[in-house]
Amino acid sequence: MPDLLLFLVTSIAITLAPGPDNLQVLARGMAQGRRAGVVAALGFAVGCLFHTMVAAVGLAAVLRSSPLAFQLIKYAGAAYLIWIGIQALRAKGGLAQGADVAAVPLRKVFRQSVLGNMMNPKVTLFFLVFLPQFVHADAAHPALQFVLLGLVFMLQTAVVFSLFGLCAGWLGAWLRQRPATGRWLDRAAGAIFVGLGIKVALP
Numbered sequence: 001m002p003d004l005l006l007f008l009v010t011s012i013a014i015t016l017a018p019g020p021d022n023l024q025v026l027a028r029g030m031a032q033g034r035r036a037g038v039v040a041a042l043g044f045a046v047g048c049l050f051h052t053m054v055a056a057v058g059l060a061a062v063l064r065s066s067p068l069a070f071q072l073i074k075y076a077g078a079a080y081l082i083w084i085g086i087q088a089l090r091a092k093g094g095l096a097q098g099a100d101v102a103a104v105p106l107r108k109v110f111r112q113s114v115l116g117n118m119m120n121p122k123v124t125l126f127f128l129v130f131l132p133q134f135v136h137a138d139a140a141h142p143a144l145q146f147v148l149l150g151l152v153f154m155l156q157t158a159v160v161f162s163l164f165g166l167c168a169g170w171l172g173a174w175l176r177q178r179p180a181t182g183r184w185l186d187r188a189a190g191a192i193f194v195g196l197g198i199k200v201a202l203p
Contacts, residue, residue, distance in 0.1 A: 004152070007134045011153045013192050015160045021117065025161045029168025032103050037165020039106045043113025045158035050118045051127040052150025059132055060143035070137055073128075080129045082197035089190035 015022070021044045029037020062070050104112070117123060127150070135145045 003134045004148075007149060008152055008156060010192055011156050012160060015157050017190075020120075022161060022164050024113070024116070025164045026168050028109060029165040032109070034166050034168065036103075036106060036109050037168045038162045039109045039165075040113045041161030041165045042158055043110040044117045044161055045154050047114045047117025047123075048127075048150060048154040048157060051124050052131075052147060052154070054124055055127045055131050056143045056146035056150065059128065059135075060146060067137055070132070074132050076129070078129075078133070078197040080125075080197075081133070082194050085190040085192070085194035085197060087190070089187055089194070 025037055025040045025044065028040040059070065059073065062073065131146055131149050134149055135142055
């Protein structure tokens with residue numbers, strides 16, 4: 001899988017971009033401290049396993065039954081990536097806004113984070129269009145490629161989000177004082193989405 005490094009770099013950039021998940025990690029860390037922030041981060045990361053399995057089982061089945069349909073899914077995914085990239089370029093950096101959350105036991109924090117990630121249909125859709133861009137359809141065991149990519153995405157999410165949780169107090173205050181930072185993170189992620197979509201769409 002020669003594109004694994006590109007996948008990792010792209011995944012980290014996407015994970016750093018402002019979004020509801022890292023906003024929740026920041027808010028939890030600011031409300032309950034570093035341990036709660038890290039627990040929330042791990043919960044969101046574990047939730048990625050669900051979306052990985054959905055993508056691996058569903059898309060591997062499509063690839064086995066119809067390589068043409070799989071290729072069409074990749075092109076549709078490329079168009080979707082370009083669309084969400086444009087949306088990110090136009091966003092206003094919501095990560096800097098902060099959020100108020102009620103203090104709850106750490107076990108509940110973890111469970112809420114896992115379920116919150118699993119029940120988000122936008123995350124499932126994202127995995128369905130993002131992972132195929134890095135899978136080689138002519139290679140053996142495409143399902144294993146999906147699983148490997150999903151695990152890489154989960155691990156980098158755990159690391160990046162945990163850093164958010166550990167630095168929640170300082171990072172939240174810093175971002176609130178610098179709202180432009182969130183906007184530039186959005187723009188960077190948007191450019192990556194658009195570039196990846198164009199790369200896939202072009203022959």
